[in-house]
C-alpha cells in the first residue's frame with residue numbers, strides 16, 4: 001500500500017478529517033488550502049457549553065486540526081489554489097499556484113509584535129487556533145508594502161526575522177493518485193436583505209457572533225461596546241428563500257443560534273433574547289429537552305421581520321406580525337443577529353470546470369467518484385458531525401479506488 | 405519499592421489479535437450493507453441475529469448464526485470472547501471486532517393524539533406499505549390528514565416520508581392531503597424543495613405554534629374530526645378526513661438495552677447505543693473494537709447506511725498505530741498491592757479491567773485516562789505521566805522562587821484535550837495570565853487523585869485548580885465527574901482540618917476557550933491574593949501514605 005498519494009482540496013473540517021484518515025492508512029497527503037489558515041469555518045466557532053457540553057462540535061475541529069498539523073504524512077500548503085488539472089493513466093497532474101506566506105512558520109513564535117505595530121487596517125490577521133501556523137498572516141490586499149513598498153515595519157520589528165515581504169507567487173506541479181474535493185461553503189452575505197447589514201453597525205451575522213463569542217466570551221454592541229439589553233436573532237437569512245432561489249434549509253443555523261442565545265443568557269443574564277423563526281429544526285440527540293428549556297430563556301417568535309430601521313438613540317426598530325393578536329407589532333432591539341445560511345462556495349463553478357464535476361441545481365457540487373471524490377459542505381448543508389462522517393466515507397471510497 | 409520501579413519491572417503481555425474475525429449483529433439493510441462492503445475486502449465475518457431467518461440473503465463466505473442470543477462478551481479489542489445461546493446450547497466465538505447494526509423500531513403515536521387505530525386511522529408505516537403495492541383504489545380522491553410533531557417534536561426523516569407519501573397520493577390517486585405540524589422539519593437533503601413541490605401539487609400545510617388542533621374520533625373506529633384556529637388569520641377551521649395518518653416515534657431496536665449491558669456500552673438519552681458525546685463521531689463507542697452503525701446508534705435518514713458503512717470499514721481496516729498499542733503507556737496493576745476490591749473495574753470508562761481475584765489491565769482497551777489509578781485505595785495502579793514521582797518532579801521543577809511580594813503559586817491540573825489546549829491558545833492570543841500559574845497536563849481530569857492534590861499543597865502551591873472538559877464532552881465519558889467528586893471530598897476534609905477549601909477550584913473549560921481560561925485563572929489568583937500565602941503544612945511522616 002506504500003507510496004500512494006492523495007491531494008485534498010480545502011482545509012476545513014471536511015478536508016482535515018479526510019487528510020487525517022488517509023494519513024492513518026499511511027497515504028501521503030497534500031492538503032491544499034486557499035486561505036492563510038487551516039480550519040475553515042469551524043475553527044472560528046465558539047464553544048457553546050454552559051455548564052454542560054451542548055454538542056456543537058466546535059472543539060472537534062480544534063482537535064482534528066491539531067492532529068493534522070502534527071502528522072508526518074500530511075503536507076500542508078496554505079495560500080494555495082489549483083490552476084490546472086490533467087489526468088493520464090490514472091494519475092493526476094495538478095498545477096498549484098502558491099502565494100507567499102511572508103511569515104516563516106518555523107521562525108514565528110507568535111509574539112504578535114507585527115500585529116500590534118502594523119499601521120494598515122486589516123493587513124495582518126490573526127489565526128483562530130494555536131495550531132494555525134504561523135499564527136499571523138499578511139494580506140496582500142491591505143499591506144502597504146504590496147501597494148507601493150511604502151512600509152516594512154513588520155519585517156523590521158520582527159525579533160525572529162521571520163518576515164520577508166519581498167516574495168513572489170510560485171507555481172508547483174504535483175502528481176497525485178486521487179483527489180478529494182472539500183472546498184466547503186460560503187456563508188450567505190446578507191447585504192441584499194432589508195436588514196441594514198453593513199449599514200448599521202449593530203446588525204451582525206451569526207458567523208460574526210460565533211467569532212466574537214470565541215474571542216471575547218461575551219457580546220457587546222459594535223457601535224459603542226456596550227452590552228446589549230435586547231438581542232434579536234433572525235433565522236433563515238439566505239436559506240429557504242424562493243426569491244433568492246435558495247430552496248434549501250441550511251440545517252445548522254437553528255442549532256448554532258439557539259445555542260449561542262442560551263450561552264449569552266448564561267453569561268450575560270440581564271440580556272433579553274428574541275428568536276424570530278419559521279420552523280425550529282431538530283438538532284442534537286437531546287433536542288426535545290433542549291427545546292423545552294430554551295423557551296424559558298428565549299422569546300420564540302414565529303415571524304420573519306420586515307425592514308430594520310435605526311432609531312435616534314442608535315437602536316434598531318423592526319416590525320413583525322404577531323401570531324396571537326394577528327397584528328403588526330413593532331419592537332426595538334440593541335443588537336440584531338442574522339442567522340446566515342450555507343451557500344455554495346464562490347469558486348464552485350470554476351472548480352467544477354477544472355475537475356469536470358457536475359453542479360446541482362442549487363449550485364453545490366454533485367457527489368463524484370472515480371478518482372475525484374467530494375466531501376463536506378461543498379455538497380450542501382451539513383453540520384460538523386455530518387461533515388466528518390461524510391469525509392470518512394469519501395476516504396473509504398478513495399481507498400477502494402486506490403485498491404488499498 | 406516505589407511504584408515506579410514496579411512499573412519498570414512489570415512486563416505486560418501484549419495481547420495480539422488472535423483472530424481477524426468481525427461479528428456483525430443485525431438482520432436488516434444496514435447489516436447487509438456492512439457485510440457486503442466488508443466481504444468485498446475479504447473480511448472474515450460472522451453475522452448473527454436473534455431472529456430465526458435472515459430477512460435478506462447474505463453473501464456466501466459468511467458464517468451465519470440465526471436464532472442466537474448473545475449472553476456475554478469478555479476481553480478486549482482483538483480478542484473478544486463471546487458466549488451465545490443457540491437452540492439452548494452454548495456456542496462461543498472469538499472475534500477481533502464487533503459491529504452492532506440492528507434495525508430501528510417504530511411506534512405509531514396514536515395515543516399521543518387520542519386516536520385508536522382502525523381502517524381510517526392508520527400509521528405512517530401502514531400507509532407506506534399500502535402505497536408500495538400499487539393497487540389501492542380506495543385511496544382515490546380521498547382526503548388525508550397527516551399529524552406530525554404536534555405532541556412532541558418530530559424530525560426530518562419522518563417529514564420526508566410524509567411528503568413523499570403525500571406526493572404519491574396527490575399524483576397517483578388525486579387525493580387531497582393536509583399536513584398538520586408544529587415545526588416543519590426540513591433540515592434534510594432536498595426537503596425544502598420537496599416541501600415546495602408537494603405544496604404546488606396541492607398539499608395544505610397547517611402549522612401550529614402555541615395552540616393544538618382538537619382531535620375527535622367518534623367511537624373507537626369512527627371518523628375523525630379536527631377543529632382548530634389558523635395561526636395567521638385567526639379563522640376557525642374544521643377538517644373531516646377520510647384517512648388520518650399518525651406519525652411515528654423512531655426508537656432504538658428492541659434488544660438495545662440488553663446489548664448495552666452485555667458489551668458495556670454507554671447509551672444516549674433515547675437509549676441508542678452511543679453516548680451523546682462529540683468524541684464518538686460517527687460509529688465509535690466507549691469501547692475500542694465495538695462499533696455501532698445505522699439505526700442502532702441514531703435516527704437515520706436514507707443514504708446514511710452507506711456513510712456509516714464507509715466509516716466502519718475505515719475503523720476495521722485501519723492499520724494499528726504502534727504508539728496506541730505500546731503497553732508501557734497503559735495502566736499497570738501491581739498484583740501484590742491489589743486488594744481485589746475491583747473499584748477500578750466499576751469506574752473504567754473503556755472496560756479495560758479484567759476482574760479476577762486481583763484486577764489486571766487489558767492494554768489494548770486501555771486509553772490511559774488514569775481514572776482507575778486515581779480511585780485505587782491500595783495504590784496498586786500506576787500510569788505513565790501520572791505517577792507520584794513524575795508529578796512530584798514536575799511540581800518541584802516548576803515551583804517558583806519566593807518573591808518579596810506575595811505572588812500566588814497556582815498549580816493547574818489541565819486535561820490535555822481541553823484546558824491544556826485552552827492554555828496554549830490563551831498564551832497565543834496574548835491574554836494576561838497569573839505570573840505564578842503553572843500547568844500540569846494530565847490525560848484526563850479523572851486521573852487527578854487526592855495524592856496529586858496533596859502533593860501540590862505540600863509543595864507550597866497557594867491554590868490548586870483542576871480544569872476539566874464540560875459534562876458530556878469528556879473523552880472518558882465520566883472522568884470529569886469523578887474529578888468533581890474527588891475534589892469535593894478533599895475540599896471537605898481540608899475544611900474540617902481548618903484549611904481554606906477555597907484554595908481548591910474545579911471548572912470545566914473547552915479547548916477553544918482562551919479568554920475564559922484567562923478569566924478563571926485571574927479570578928482565582930485574586931481570590932488567593934485575598935487569602936494570602938498557604939499555611940498548609942504536612943509533616944514528613946503524615947505524608948508517608950503518599951510514598
Ligand SMILES: Cc1cc2nc3c(=O)[nH]c(=O)nc-3n(C[C@H](O)[C@H](O)[C@H](O)COP(=O)(O)OP(=O)(O)OC[C@H]3O[C@@H](n4cnc5c(N)ncnc54)[C@H](O)[C@@H]3O)c2cc1C
Pocket residue numbers: 009010011012013014015032033034035037038039040041042045056057058080081082182183184185186187206207210252253255256340341342345347351375376377378382383384385387
Ligand atoms: C454561522 C454558522 C454557524 C455554524 N455553527 C455550527 C455549529 O455550531 N455546529 C455544527 O455542527 N456546524 C455549524 N456550522 C456548519 C459548519 O460550519 C460546517 O459544517 C463546517 O464548517 C463544514 O466544513 P467544510 O470543511 O465542509 O467547509 P468549510 O468550513 O467551509 O471549509 C472549507 C475550506 O476550504 C477552503 N477552500 C475553499 N475553496 C478552495 C479552493 N478552491 N482551494 C483550496 N481551498 C479552498 C476554504 O478556505 C476553507 O478553509 C455553522 C455554520 C455557520 C455558517
Ligand code: SF4
Pocket residue numbers: 046047048049052053054055056057058059060682874877914
Ligand atoms: S459545546 Fe461544542 S465546543 Fe463546547 S465542548 Fe461541547 S461540542 Fe465542544
Ligand code: SF4
Pocket residue numbers: 235236237239240248249250251252253254255278279280281339341591
Ligand atoms: S436551520 Fe433553521 S434557520 Fe437555518 S435555514 Fe433551516 S430552518 Fe432556517
